[in-house]
Amino acid sequence: MTKSTNSKMTYIGLLAASMAVGMFVSPNGSNAQAASKVKIVSSKKMDNTQPYNITQGYLYSSPKLKVRLHNGKNYIHTTFYTNKATTVKKSYGVKSVYYYVFNKSKTVSGWTWHGNLTKAKTYDQEKSDISAMIGIINTMDSTSRGEYLSKMNDVSVQNAYRDISSIIREIGNDYVDPDDLSLTDEATIGKFYDLFKDRFSSFDREKLDSLYDNYQDTMNKAVAASNNPDDTQDMHVGSDDWLYGLNNNPSEQDNVDLHFAASNFADTLAKDITKLQE
Secondary structure, eight states: OOHHHHHHHHHHHHHHHHHHHHHOOOTTOOSGGGGGSEEEEEEEEOOTTSOEEEOSSEEESSTTOOSEEEEGGGGTTOOEEEEEEEEEEETTSOEEEEEEEEETTSSSEEEEEGGGEEEOOOOHHHHHHHHHHHHHHTTSOHHHHHHHHHHHTTOOSTTHHHHHHHHHHHHHHOOOOTTTOOHHHHHHHHHHHHHHGGGSOHHHHHHHHHHHHHHHHHHHHHHHHHHOTTOOOOOOOOTTHHHHTOOSOHHHHHHHHHHHHHHHHHHHHHHHHHHTTO
8 A cells, every 4th residue: 555545544534533523512402413313202391481591502493403593692681481391312322301492472482402591580589579568668658658669669670679678778767757757657667677587697687686676665665655645754865866856755755766776777677688689
């Protein structure tokens, strides 16, 4: 055999090896050659209520994987659903599961390897908390209710806890003249805490429980004072008395104490609710 013939045979051998390597691909079917022989092994129905996002790969016209319809990277922000899954066996012996996916309007659909998909966040908890917040705000005094219901309209499920914490902080720090302070409004802070308290860490819960106890004590005193407006007691002299122009009316002083307790409680509560977004 001549040197020329040896070189030719070596070239053919390398070419054949290169083609064989090209036939072996990852399960996501990114190489079209891998779809030349695909056998359907089994199929089943899927729950079509679970949303997914696609992270990579392609969408094919059928589980035979012969025709590419879409490149997944162009639809990473699209929410997909699936109603069936098919297990296929490819020419190199590997079994893979493909989902038939489609967007809500069904304008984009196709078969993609299940590993290209991640479960999309449904925001069910956020939606529930927003609804509960609206219910609590509806218990506020009519003069305050409309303002904060309007703010709740701007709360997004994607940023729910940051938006909610901002509203709680604002409610807790809203300046109200002691003579006009609504115990109904101040009571909302405790209701907000009841809504979220079971989701805090033990450290944050211990801190918040202490603030809650102080808040409850001042709330009880304010309620008692409002029920007995003619009852007299010594005023708690403090550096902020001049701000409110207080006289020796115990009802006013108890209301002011409540306002500061609620404000302090709301600030800490709002900070810890923000952590739920992380």
